[in-house]
Amino acid sequence: MLDRIDHIGVATEDLDASLALYERSLGMPVAHRETVESQGVEAVLLDVGEGHVELLRPLGSDTPVGRFLAKNGPGLHHVAYAVSDIERALGLFKESGIELIDNEPRVGIRDSRVAFLHPRSTGGVLTEIVEPAEGH
Amino acid sequence: MLDRIDHIGVATEDLDASLALYERSLGMPVAHRETVESQGVEAVLLDVGEGHVELLRPLGSDTPVGRFLAKNGPGLHHVAYAVSDIERALGLFKESGIELIDNEPRVGIRDSRVAFLHPRSTGGVLTEIVEPAEGH
Numbered sequence: 001m002l003d004r005i006d007h008i009g010v011a012t013e014d015l016d017a018s019l020a021l022y023e024r025s026l027g028m029p030v031a032h033r034e035t036v037e038s039q040g041v042e043a044v045l046l047d048v049g050e051g052h053v054e055l056l057r058p059l060g061s062d063t064p065v066g067r068f069l070a071k072n073g074p075g076l077h078h079v080a081y082a083v084s085d086i087e088r089a090l091g092l093f094k095e096s097g098i099e100l101i102d103n104e105p106r107v108g109i110r111d112s113r114v115a116f117l118h119p120r121s122t123g124g125v126l127t128e129i130v131e132p133a134e135g136h
Numbered sequence: 137m138l139d140r141i142d143h144i145g146v147a148t149e150d151l152d153a154s155l156a157l158y159e160r161s162l163g164m165p166v167a168h169r170e171t172v173e174s175q176g177v178e179a180v181l182l183d184v185g186e187g188h189v190e191l192l193r194p195l196g197s198d199t200p201v202g203r204f205l206a207k208n209g210p211g212l213h214h215v216a217y218a219v220s221d222i223e224r225a226l227g228l229f230k231e232s233g234i235e236l237i238d239n240e241p242r243v244g245i246r247d248s249r250v251a252f253l254h255p256r257s258t259g260g261v262l263t264e265i266v267e268p269a270e271g272h
Contacts, residue, residue, distance in 0.1 A: 001163040004185025005141045008215050010261055018259050025232040026217075027137040048217060049140025050186070075260030076212040079144050081162075081184060096161040123154050124211030125146055 001089055006082040006130050007045070007052035011065050012074050015042060015057040022046050022053055032110050041065050043109050054109070080128035086113050089129050093117060110136055137225055142218035142266050143181070143188035147201050148210050151178060151193040158182050158189055168246050177201050179245050190245070216264035222249050225265050229253060246272055
């Protein structure tokens with residue numbers, strides 16, 4: 001049902017420093033940069049194999065990533081798995097008793113369709129599923 | 137240099153509950169189970185595409201994962217990237233100023249060769265590089 005690890009999300013206060021690390025020191029090419037107002041972040045996707053690292057800088061302290069940084073500091077924020085049919089995946093998760101943050105898919109970065117599962121029901125791991133747009 | 141996301145490591149106090157979640161609810165087949173004494177964990181690898189989820193249960197409270205759980209609770213512990221030549225990767229990271237936890241590769245799960253980079257120099261993300269054994 002889950003095709004692969006699509007990306008890991010990394011929370012950062014300093015996008016330039018994180019970009020220098022991932023692009024220059026770790027050698028990942030930048031694939032995409034976007035401000036996702038609905039999620040309160042400026043995000044950068046870097047390629048690693050078929051997957052990505054998604055750097056997340058909060059647009060303000062009163063955003064999900066802003067609150068995460070205040071509580072935990074910078075670091076791993078979430079993991080995302082790619083699916084080919086997000087409605088079907090959400091239906092199966094609901095049936096199996098997983099608590100969803102998003103009952104319906106919403107638009108994510110690069111025109112993907114995404115939904116988050118609640119870490120309360122996924123062992124403390126904020127888990128995203130993503131149906132990439134055509135071509136990604 | 138980094139070929140792909142090899143796995144994410146997930147710290148758990150309850151391996152059976154985590155297995156039920158990842159195997160039954162999320163549909164990932166179990167690929168391998170091993171007690172890695174040198175790292176103080178019982179670990180289970182589940183397949184997702186070419187990558188894996190690595191569930192980590194500490195063998196005691198005075199282990200790296202035991203201390204992580206005491207401080208953070210269960211959740212995302214580290215990310216690992218696959219490389220084909222771990223010595224070369226470590227050399228390049230050192231040159232670029234990244235602080236290494238392991239200056240030399242050591243044996244990891246399933247006879248892989250692994251090394252950890254210090255989260256102090258990787259934006260708070262505990263980062264592992266892994267040269268998988270032949271056939272994995």
